[in-house]
Amino acid sequence: xxxxxxxxVKIYNLSHGKSLPEWLSDRKKRQLQKKDVDIQRRIELIQxxxxxxxxxxxxxxxxxxxxxxxxxYKPRIRCYDTYQLSLKFERCLDSDVVAFxxxxxxYSKLVFLHTNRYVEFHSQHGYYYKTRxxxxxxDFSYHYPSCDLYFxxxxxxxxxxxxxxxxxxxxxxxxxxxxxxxxINPVHHLFASGTSEGKVECWDPRVRKRVGLLDCVLSxxxxxxxxxxxxxxxxxxxNGSLVMxxxxxxGQVLLYDLRSSQPLMVKDHFYNLPIKSLNFHDQMxxxxxxxxxxxxxxxxxxxxxxxxxxxxxxxNDVCMYPHSGMLFTGNExxxxxxxxxxxxxxxxxxxxxxxxxxEELEESPESxxxxxxxxxxxxxxxxxxxxxLVGSSLLRAYMHGYFMDIRLYHKVKSMANPFxxxxxxxxxIRQKIAETRTQRVQVKTLPKVNKExxxxxxxxxxxxxxxxxxxxxxxxxxxxxxxxxxxxxxENPDYQVDEQSEEFRLLNPIVSKVSQKRKKKLRLLAQxxxxxxxxxxxxxxxxxxxxxxxxxxxxxxxxxVREQRRxxxxxxxxxxxxxxxxxxxxxxxxxxxxxxxxxxxxxTENKKTSQPQFYQIKSGEEFRGFNDVSRKQKLxxxxxxERLKLEQHSGTSNMADATVGSKQLTFTLKKSEQQRKQQQxxxxxxxxxxxxxxxxxxxxxxxxxxxxxxxxxxxxxxxLYGANTHLQLPQAKVTPIRQMSEIAELLFLKVAMxxxx
Numbered sequence: 001x002x003x004x005x006x007x008x009v010k011i012y013n014l015s016h017g018k019s020l021p022e023w024l025s026d027r028k029k030r031q032l033q034k035k036d037v038d039i040q041r042r043i044e045l046i047q048x049x050x051x052x053x054x055x056x057x058x059x060x061x062x063x064x065x066x067x068x069x070x071x072x073y074k075p076r077i078r079c080y081d082t083y084q085l086s087l088k089f090e091r092c093l094d095s096d097v098v099a100f101x102x103x104x105x106x107y108s109k110l111v112f113l114h115t116n117r118y119v120e121f122h123s124q125h126g127y128y129y130k131t132r133x134x135x136x137x138x139d140f141s142y143h144y145p146s147c148d149l150y151f152x153x154x155x156x157x158x159x160x161x162x163x164x165x166x167x168x169x170x171x172x173x174x175x176x177x178x179x180x181x182x183x184i185n186p187v188h189h190l191f192a193s194g195t196s197e198g199k200v201e202c203w204d205p206r207v208r209k210r211v212g213l214l215d216c217v218l219s220x221x222x223x224x225x226x227x228x229x230x231x232x233x234x235x236x237x238x239n240g241s242l243v244m245x246x247x248x249x250x251g252q253v254l255l256y257d258l259r260s261s262q263p264l265m266v267k268d269h270f271y272n273l274p275i276k277s278l279n280f281h282d283q284m285x286x287x288x289x290x291x292x293x294x295x296x297x298x299x300x301x302x303x304x305x306x307x308x309x310x311x312x313x314x315x316n317d318v319c320m321y322p323h324s325g326m327l328f329t330g331n332e333x334x335x336x337x338x339x340x341x342x343x344x345x346x347x348x349x350x351x352x353x354x355x356x357x358x359e360e361l362e363e364s365p366e367s368x369x370x371x372x373x374x375x376x377x378x379x380x381x382x383x384x385x386x387x388x389l390v391g392s393s394l395l396r397a398y399m400h401g402y403f404m405d406i407r408l409y410h411k412v413k414s415m416a417n418p419f420x421x422x423x424x425x426x427x428x429i430r431q432k433i434a435e436t437r438t439q440r441v442q443v444k445t446l447p448k449v450n451k452e453x454x455x456x457x458x459x460x461x462x463x464x465x466x467x468x469x470x471x472x473x474x475x476x477x478x479x480x481x482x483x484x485x486x487x488x489x490x491e492n493p494d495y496q497v498d499e500q501s502e503e504f505r506l507l508n509p510i511v512s513k514v515s516q517k518r519k520k521k522l523r524l525l526a527q528x529x530x531x532x533x534x535x536x537x538x539x540x541x542x543x544x545x546x547x548x549x550x551x552x553x554x555x556x557x558x559x560x561v562r563e564q565r566r567x568x569x570x571x572x573x574x575x576x577x578x579x580x581x582x583x584x585x586x587x588x589x590x591x592x593x594x595x596x597x598x599x600x601x602x603x604t605e606n607k608k609t610s611q612p613q614f615y616q617i618k619s620g621e622e623f624r625g626f627n628d629v630s631r632k633q634k635l636x637x638x639x640x641x642e643r644l645k646l647e648q649h650s651g652t653s654n655m656a657d658a659t660v661g662s663k664q665l666t667f668t669l670k671k672s673e674q675q676r677k678q679q680q681x682x683x684x685x686x687x688x689x690x691x692x693x694x695x696x697x698x699x700x701x702x703x704x705x706x707x708x709x710x711x712x713x714x715x716x717x718x719x720l721y722g723a724n725t726h727l728q729l730p731q732a733k734v735t736p737i738r739q740m741s742e743i744a745e746l747l748f749l750k751v752a753m754x755x756x757x
Contacts, residue, residue: 009307014338047086055330057317062105070097082350141184152179187241194233220252237278247275277318290318374409377401447490
């Protein structure tokens with residue numbers, strides 16, 4: 001059950017909540033009722049009060065015992081017995097129902113108008129008879145005195161079917177093109193039909209003649225309304241003998257007195273949707289009008305809205321239970337809604353327990369759902385450490401945050417900060433003590449940060465206070481110490497004024513002179529305030545003297561600024577000299593360390609070359625090269641060997657100063673590991689060739705003697721060669737020509753190796 005309040009009128013939606021399927025077992029239903037809150041709170045007033053898909057129309061029998069509803073799909077009619085609060089029977093039909101009516105006091109005589117032009121009659125046992133009308137019908141009404149059925153639809157004729165004779169009578173010829181709705185007055189039986197042109201035609205069934213024509217188009221137009229199409233009549237209903245309600249397709253409801261062509265009241269729904277249903281509540285003089293979006297209950301005399309109901313789905317039909325505050329709606333939804341409004345009347349006799357239930361709810365108002373929940377943002381969840389619960393059933397997403405159980409929130413809050421109460425208690429005690437201290441005598445205490453500045457501001461503040469005290473008119477301005485915007489400047493150490501910095505030393509003379517000027521001005525103003533009577537003559541002299549003093553002050557602070565700048569330049573020069581001495585000392589240390597072995601030098605070179613070396617040009621070093629001219633001249637007089645040694649000791653790169661102020665950088669490229677291995681392999685190859693090379697020093701210069709000796713000893717030499725395992729070549733003398741050829745061969749090999757590298 002859902003409770004809503006519109007204009008302080010309580011509306012109870014008895015059909016709100018989840019519906020359980022029929023195929024569930026009783027055990028499963030009981031388990032769901034224990035777990036699900038929506039199922040626990042729902043009230044199933046009438047069992048299975050729903051349709052498979054859509055409910056098109058709903059009516060109550062005249063005795064009030066049966067509720068009949070038509071719907072789809074499949075097309076069917078269902079009858080509910082209010083005494084048993086359950087479904088009595090269900091009948092399926094051949095086509096959808098446009099409109100139906102109950103001819104008897106109970107469900108024993110029913111008439112259905114189908115979409116396929118058929119008119120079907122049902123008795124108590126079921127289907128009875130079926131006939132067909134010439135044109136498609138949209139609505140019909142039953143005339144009790146003559147037992148005539150009047151059908152209106154897509155034709156200018158109004159068809160009459162007499163149920164006593166069982167045949168069609170002569171049709172009523174009208175001037176309209178189509179008819180949308182019709183109704184018969186229950187008092188004098190006047191038949192009224194609403195046309196698609198926005199007119200209402202009234203006929204007397206006794207003489208079968210039109211007795212009146214009412215044009216509702218101009219009357220339905222209100223001020224500020226945009227006319228998009230011609231309004232047609234969509235609903236028609238009589239109330240008593242003289243009042244008639246007309247609903248248009250543009251969303252207006254017009255109340256007419258049959259004796260006048262002007263409407264008594266025009267009510268606009270402001271939705272531009274056709275009026276689906278019109279009903280009158282006689283006990284309270286209210287009109288219940290409904291369009292597909294909303295049901296409005298308003299006073300028919302003043303037009304003031306009493307209340308309104310807006311269901312979740314579109315509305316097809318509205319039926320009020322007679323002499324009560326209950327109404328039923330057929331919607332574009334399987335479930336048929338049941339609303340109970342105690343302000344309209346009591347509950348029906350078959351559900352009188354609703355009065356007691358609503359009285360108890362009003363006496364003990366139920367807390368809303370949000371009273372037991374706490375709204376938290378994503379940042380609050382991160383602070384509490386509950387961000388992992390996002391997406392679970394413990395958090396319900398709502399707008400930019402989440403709802404969580406208030407008990408869980410308090411529990412996690414106490415666990416996250418268990419000393420929150422102690423801190424809160426200490427803060428309160430501290431505040432109470434501070435409040436009591438304000439009543440005592442205030443003692444000036446300097447802050448921990450910027451004490452000198454605070455003292456200076458205190459002195460200036462005292463001077464201003466004295467000056468304003470002497471003046472009769474004037475108010476003391478708040479000082480920097482008393483302003484909360486500058487509070488951090490005297491508490492945070494990051495705001496400490498560095499008096500040794502360059503900016504402070506250059507600006508301090510100006511600030512000091514400005515403060516002196518300010519003090520002088522304050523003294524002059526104090527004198528002006530005390531001697532107001534004799535001020536006119538001395539004012540010009542005082543101004544002239546102040547101008548002269550200001551000019552002298554300007555010269556004085558300029559000289560102080562120059563002095564401070566000169567001191568800063570000297571300090572910078574001393575720092576550069578010190579850095580230069582440190583650099584020379586480092587070079588000497590490097591030269592002493594460079595006398596170590598070749599292996600250590602190679603490793604140090606690899607370490608140095610592995611990381612790039614950067615040189616920073618400092619201020620004042622641009623023209624340092626002019627001082628090193630003599631050192632460079634000595635270096636140029638040295639031999640090439642000495643200069644190369646110095647460059648090797650200095651590393652892979654050398655930084656030199658030019659005489660114009662620029663820098664000159666020389667460096668050697670680092671060889672890769674593959675190149676070093678290749679060079680080492682070549683050196684090993686040369687060493688091996690030197691060992692295997694045949695020397696020619698023992699050979700004589702005579703060609704014939706040498707060759708003869710060699711041929712004569714060939715056999716013995718062969719045996720020796722075959723007996724020994726090692727190769728032993730005899731030493732022979734080489735001619736100059738052969739020696740030159742070997743030298744040329746060696747040179748060729750070196751050139752080839754160099755090219756390969």
